[in-house]
Amino acid sequence: MSVLEVVVRSVAVLAAFLVFPLLVGQTEHKLMAHMQGRLGPMYAGGFHGWAQLVADGVKFAQKEDITPRAADRWIFRVAPFVALVPYLLAMAALPLQSGVAAVDVPGSAVLVLASTSVGALGTLMAGWASANKYALLGALRSAAQLVSYELPLVLAVASACLAAGTLSLSGVVEAWTPWWLIWQLPGAIVFLVAALAELQRPPFDMPIADAELVMGPWTEYTGLRFAFFLLAEYAGIVVFSLLFAVLYLGGWRGPFDEQLGWLWTLLKGFGVAILVIWFRVAWPRMREDQLQRLAWLRLLPMALIQLALTGIGVVMTQ
Amino acid sequence: MTGLDLAFAACGALAVVGGLLAVTTRHVVHAALWLVVALLGVAGCLLVLGHELVALVLVLVYVGAIVVLVLFALMLTRAPIGPDLVHDVPWWRRMLAGAAGAATTALLLAALLPLAGGAVERREISNQAVATEIFGTWVWPFEALSVLLLAALIAALAVSRGRRAEEVSGE
Numbered sequence: 001m002s003v004l005e006v007v008v009r010s011v012a013v014l015a016a017f018l019v020f021p022l023l024v025g026q027t028e029h030k031l032m033a034h035m036q037g038r039l040g041p042m043y044a045g046g047f048h049g050w051a052q053l054v055a056d057g058v059k060f061a062q063k064e065d066i067t068p069r070a071a072d073r074w075i076f077r078v079a080p081f082v083a084l085v086p087y088l089l090a091m092a093a094l095p096l097q098s099g100v101a102a103v104d105v106p107g108s109a110v111l112v113l114a115s116t117s118v119g120a121l122g123t124l125m126a127g128w129a130s131a132n133k134y135a136l137l138g139a140l141r142s143a144a145q146l147v148s149y150e151l152p153l154v155l156a157v158a159s160a161c162l163a164a165g166t167l168s169l170s171g172v173v174e175a176w177t178p179w180w181l182i183w184q185l186p187g188a189i190v191f192l193v194a195a196l197a198e199l200q201r202p203p204f205d206m207p208i209a210d211a212e213l214v215m216g217p218w219t220e221y222t223g224l225r226f227a228f229f230l231l232a233e234y235a236g237i238v239v240f241s242l243l244f245a246v247l248y249l250g251g252w253r254g255p256f257d258e259q260l261g262w263l264w265t266l267l268k269g270f271g272v273a274i275l276v277i278w279f280r281v282a283w284p285r286m287r288e289d290q291l292q293r294l295a296w297l298r299l300l301p302m303a304l305i306q307l308a309l310t311g312i313g314v315v316m317t318q
Numbered sequence: 319m320t321g322l323d324l325a326f327a328a329c330g331a332l333a334v335v336g337g338l339l340a341v342t343t344r345h346v347v348h349a350a351l352w353l354v355v356a357l358l359g360v361a362g363c364l365l366v367l368g369h370e371l372v373a374l375v376l377v378l379v380y381v382g383a384i385v386v387l388v389l390f391a392l393m394l395t396r397a398p399i400g401p402d403l404v405h406d407v408p409w410w411r412r413m414l415a416g417a418a419g420a421a422t423t424a425l426l427l428a429a430l431l432p433l434a435g436g437a438v439e440r441r442e443i444s445n446q447a448v449a450t451e452i453f454g455t456w457v458w459p460f461e462a463l464s465v466l467l468l469a470a471l472i473a474a475l476a477v478s479r480g481r482r483a484e485e486v487s488g489e
Binding site: 070071072075105106107110111113114115117118120121124125127128129131136139140143144146147150154166167 | 345347348351354370371374375377378381382383385386387389390393394397399400444445
């Protein structure tokens with residue numbers, strides 16, 4: 001790989017990393033507004049407020065960057081980057097089309113899972129280093145939630161990889177058949193729910209419950225550092241939606257996938273992202289004990305049953 | 319000195335520095351975070367050597383789950399911001415701990431240094447090869463380990479549940 005190619009690939013991933021989360025964010029603004037009988041942003045940029053998030057970004061950049069006096073300065077300042085950078089790495093490993101991925105490695109499924117699990121550390125660091133009781137409580141809740149939901153998530157991905165016989169995401173898409181929509185359905189449901197919980201999106205937003213904990217681990221953050229946490233959340237939605245599309249919906253498979261494959265991947269991922277937004281509007285926040293009960297009594301057995309089902313299927317068809 | 323040598327040395331230095339800071343810092347949570355740095359250094363070394371799967375699983379399990387659990391436990395109990403002076407130890411215990419650590423390091427170095435070859439070589443090891451080794455040659459140790467972990471889990475559950483039952487009956 002030449003230097004030029006490395007630069008081009010890196011710039012492409014960075015551009016996707018900066019554009020897609022904004023796209024999902026804007027969709028959330030408008031879609032949520034219309035679901036609730038509002039119009040949402042209408043002013044910024046002229047046409048239906050398309051530039052709202054750009055304006056928000058400018059606003060965040062102008063705000064003062066405050067570090068509380070009692071905070072652990074270094075960890076407080078580094079935490080947003082720890083939350084953000086792993087998603088950049090994860091996005092680089094997602095394949096768009098056969099042979100089109102910024103980094104195509106044999107174990108890309110594990111790479112994506114490993115890097116998203118590192119991102120969780122950023123939330124913990126932020127919550128602890130803020131020297132704020134609300135932030136600490138939020139971090140505790142998010143740690144409990146992340147540890148519980150990591151297991152079903154990994155098991156669901158393991159099931160898809162087992163069915164495909166490879167740990168490479170492109171390999172999973174190559175092996176995908178429409179039958180997977182039924183065969184891998186329990187795993188897909190487990191993955192979607194666990195991914196929502198990993199992202200701490202409603203109905204799993206107990207760690208940042210604004211009525212109880214102000215903003216949870218992010219309470220003390222202002223300006224760009226706060227914006228980085230928001231960007232990490234939306235980049236997380238993009239990564240998990242694309243991962244869902246690649247693992248369970250066949251990625252780039254579709255009509256004319258020689259030329260239009262990348263479009264199929266993006267459209268499927270976008271559809272999953274809309275589902276994620278819809279869940280936020282549709283369901284109220286779950287209580288802490290309900291969260292844990294769902295993870296350990298529902299999702300984990302379901303993921304194990306799916307794993308057994310996949311194992312039986314693989315053995316029978318080979 | 320090849321590029322691989324340099325990358326390996328950098329990752330190794332990161333792991334050593336992270337490990338040293340993890341045991342010497344007076345801040346409890348910082349110790350856990352330096353452990354993350356040390357683990358990432360080790361994962362980097364494995365990546366340089368071509369053991370991609372092992373490196374990624376190391377990050378997924380140790381950084382993503384175990385360190386998160388450690389941080390959770392620290393925050394639940396006592397994790398002050400700033401140096402932890404409650405658990406201060408006298409100087410001679412620090413010296414003893416340092417001596418024990420140095421002795422272990424010396425022992426490991428004495429055993430491993432003669433085995434070290436010249437330049438760092440990258441060996442592409444496929445995921446299938448790792449799987450065949452674990453679930454073929456090493457399947458019995460693997461299973462024994464998992465049974466051991468299961469026993470520990472059940473024992474932990476029994477300990478936490480059993481005491482509560484006693485308390486209830488004692489009342």
